[in-house]
Amino acid sequence: MSDTPMPPVPPVILGDEPGSFARGVLAERHPAIIRRVRDAFPYGPDVRRALDALLTSCVEGVIEPLPADAHDRDRWRAWGLDGYAGRSWYEVPWLWSESYFYRLLLETVGYFRPGPWQGLDPFRPFKLAELDAPETDEELAALDGLEGRPEPERAQALLHGSLWGNRADLGFRLSDAGARDRAAVPGLVADDSETLWALLAPPQAADGTLCLVADNAGRELIPDLLLAAHLLAHGRAGRVVLHVKPYPYYVSDATTADVVDALRRLTAAPGTAGGYGRRLWAAMADGTLTVRAHPFAAAPLPYERMPDDLRAEFVGAALTIVKGDLNYRRLVGDRLWPPTTPFADVTAHFPGPVVALRTLKSDVITGLSAGTEAALTAAEGRSWRTGGTHALIQTRK
Ligand SMILES: O=P(O)(O)OC[C@@]1(O)O[C@H](CO)[C@@H](O)[C@@H]1O
Numbered sequence: 001m002s003d004t005p006m007p008p009v010p011p012v013i014l015g016d017e018p019g020s021f022a023r024g025v026l027a028e029r030h031p032a033i034i035r036r037v038r039d040a041f042p043y044g045p046d047v048r049r050a051l052d053a054l055l056t057s058c059v060e061g062v063i064e065p066l067p068a069d070a071h072d073r074d075r076w077r078a079w080g081l082d083g084y085a086g087r088s089w090y091e092v093p094w095l096w097s098e099s100y101f102y103r104l105l106l107e108t109v110g111y112f113r114p115g116p117w118q119g120l121d122p123f124r125p126f127k128l129a130e131l132d133a134p135e136t137d138e139e140l141a142a143l144d145g146l147e148g149r150p151e152p153e154r155a156q157a158l159l160h161g162s163l164w165g166n167r168a169d170l171g172f173r174l175s176d177a178g179a180r181d182r183a184a185v186p187g188l189v190a191d192d193s194e195t196l197w198a199l200l201a202p203p204q205a206a207d208g209t210l211c212l213v214a215d216n217a218g219r220e221l222i223p224d225l226l227l228a229a230h231l232l233a234h235g236r237a238g239r240v241v242l243h244v245k246p247y248p249y250y251v252s253d254a255t256t257a258d259v260v261d262a263l264r265r266l267t268a269a270p271g272t273a274g275g276y277g278r279r280l281w282a283a284m285a286d287g288t289l290t291v292r293a294h295p296f297a298a299a300p301l302p303y304e305r306m307p308d309d310l311r312a313e314f315v316g317a318a319l320t321i322v323k324g325d326l327n328y329r330r331l332v333g334d335r336l337w338p339p340t341t342p343f344a345d346v347t348a349h350f351p352g353p354v355v356a357l358r359t360l361k362s363d364v365i366t367g368l369s370a371g372t373e374a375a376l377t378a379a380e381g382r383s384w385r386t387g388g389t390h391a392l393i394q395t396r397k
Contacts, residue, residue, distance in 0.1 A: 010335045013363065015090040015097060021363050021386050022094040029171060030058050030101050033251060037122045043109065047117070050108045058101055062086050066103070071112060072295070076103070079300055095334040099300030102249050111247065121248045126170050127258060130218035131265055139219070140266070140273035143226070147272055151234055152197070158230050159193060159357075159393075161223035166324050166359040167388050168219035170252035189360070189376065189384075190343075190367050192395035196355050199319045199397065202235030208318025210237035213297075214244050215324030217258035224323065225262055229276045232288060239288055241313070246293040250326060253298075256291050302330050304349040315351040322354060325361040332356075332366050343367030343394045350396065359391045360384065367394045 015026040034055045038048060057064060065085040066073045073081075081100075084092045089101075110117035121127070130136070139161070146154050199205070210231060214224055224242075231237040245253045254262075263284070266277025283289035294310050306314075314320050322331050331354070332346040343366050347354055363385050368376075376384040384390050 007338060007341065009333075010337060012093045012095070013334050013336060014092065015094045016088075023090060026089050026094070026097060026101075027059060030098075031055050033171065034058075034105065036126070037105070037109065040125045041109075041120075041122065043117070047109055054104060054108050058089055058104075062088055063092065063097070063100065064104070066107065070107065072103075075295060076100070093300075093334065095302070095329060096300040098250075099298065102298075106247060121255070121257065123170065123248050123251045127217045127252060128261070130168065130170065130252070131222075131261060133219070136219055136222065136265070137269075139222070140269045141271065143272040143276070155197070155230060155234070155236070156193065158223065158227045159196070162220075162227045162323070163357045163391050163393065164359065165220035165223040166215060166357065166391070168252070169216050169250075169325070169361065169388070171250050188392055189365075189372055189390050190392040190394050192355070193393050195395040195397065196319075196393060199353055199355075199395070200231060200236040205231075205237055205318060206235035207238045209239045209241060209316060211241045211243060211314055211317040211320040213320060213322045213327055214242055214254045215327055216252040217254040217262065218252065220252075220323070221254045221258060221262045222266065225259075225266065225280055226273075226276050228289060229280050229283070232283060233279065237318070239290075240283075241290050241292055241317070243292045243294065243297055245297050246295055247298060249298045253326075256293055259291055302333050304333065311351050317352055320350070320352060320354045322356050323358070325358055328356050328358045329362060329364045332364060334364060336363060337366045339365045339368040339373040340370050341366045344396045347396045353395070353397050355396075356392065356394045359388050361386055361388045367392070 013022050015022040017023055034051055038051045043051070063084050063086065065081060066076055070076075080096060084096060084100075089097045105122065106112060109120075109122050111119065111122065146157055149157075200210070210228070212224060212228060214221060228237075228240045228242065232240060242259065244259060245255050248255060263277060263281055266273055267281055268274070269277060280289060284291075292313070296306055296310050299305075322328065331350065332343070337346065343356070346366050363382075365385060376390070380387075
C-alpha cells in the first residue's frame with residue numbers, strides 16, 4: 001500500500017453515457033456478436049427468432065430475468081439479478097450487463113438445456129479459425145529461434161508473447177474491423193517485470209504454486225501455456241493452476257475445451273513447439289498443471305467480492321497472474337479511476353501477490369505515472385485507453 005491517502009472512490013462505469021466506450025459495447029458490439037453467431041450455425045427457426053428477440057432487447061429493451069428453471073438462477077439472483085431485471089441495459093453497472101448478456105446468449109442458443117445444441121460453444125467457429133490461422137504457425141515456429149538463448153531472455157520473450165497475445169480478443173475484433181491492422185506500440189505504459197521475475201526467481205519459486213487467470217483462447221492461450229511450461233521447466237514455479245471460464249463468455253474467453261484444443265494444437269506442431277506441447281500434456285497428466293473453472297470466473301462482479309473458497313486458492317499461491325482487459329477491470333474495480341491511482345491500493349483486497357498482464361481495451365486504468373498519462377493523452381486523446389495498441393505489466397507484492 002502506498003502512504004498517500006486513497007482519493008474518493010469513483011462510481012462504477014455504467015453504459016448510459018452517449019458516445020462512451022461502454023455504451024458502444026452494449027449498443028453495437030453485442031448486436032454484432034449476435035449476428036455473427038446467428039450466421040455461424042444452422043440454428044432452426046425457434047433459436048433464430050429467440051436470437052432476433054435478444055438483439056432487439058439488448059439494444060432497446062430491458063433486462064429480462066432468467067427462466068424459472070435455469071440451473072444457475074439462484075446464483076444470478078445472489079449476483080444482483082432481482083435488482084436489475086426490468087431495467088434498461090444501459091443504466092446498470094456495465095460489467096454486470098455485459099456478463100449477463102453472455103449468459104442470456106447461451107440461454108437463447110440452448111447451451112444449458114437438454115437438446116441438440118446443449119454444450120455447443122456458439123463461439124467455437126471463431127475460436128477454431130483463430131487457432132488454425134497461419135499466424136499461429138508463424139508464432140509457434142518462432143520458438144525455434146529462441147532455443148539456445150539465455151534463460152532470462154527466453155523467459156522475457158515468453159512473457160511478452162503472453163502479454164501481447166491479449167490483443168487476440170475476438171469480441172474486440174468482431175466489432176472493430178481495424179483492430180487487427182493497428183500496430184501495437186512496443187513501449188509499455190507500465191512495466192513491473194523486474195518485480196515479477198523477482199517473485200518467480202529460482203530456486204525458492206520452484207516450490208510455489210502459480211495461479212494463471214487466463215483470458216482468451218487460441219492465440220492468447222497458446223502463449224500463456226508456453227509461458228507456464230517455461231516457468232515449470234526452469235524452477236520458476238512448482239505447480240501451475242490455470243483458471244478458465246466455466247462456459248463460453250466474451251466470445252473468445254478460454255474454457256477447458258479450449259485448453260484441450262490449444263494443447264492438441266501444440267502437441268501436433270513441429271519443432272520446439274511440439275516439445276512444449278508434450279511437456280504440458282504430461283504436466284496435466286501428473287497434476288503439475290491443473291485447470292480450474294470456478295463459477296466466479298464468469299461472475300459480473302469485481303474480484304474484491306470473490307467467494308471464500310476461491311480466495312483460499314489465491315491465498316495459497318506464490319503469485320497470481322491475471323490476464324487481459326476484463327480481468328483487469330474486475331481486479332481494480334470497473335471505475336474511472338484517476339490514471340495515477342496506485343495499482344497497489346486498488347488491488348490491496350487481492351489475497352496474495354498479483355500481476356496484471358493486459359493490453360488496454362477499455363477506459364479503466366490505474367498505476368500510471370503523471371508523465372506517462374500526460375504524454376499518452378497529448379499524443380492520442382482518449383484512444384490509448386481502448387485501442388488495444390498499448391499494454392502494461394503491473395505488480396503488487
Ligand atoms: O478481457 P479481454 O479479452 O482482454 O478484453 C475484453 C474486452 O474486449 O471486452 C470488454 C468490452 O466488451 C473490454 O473490457 C475489453 O475491451
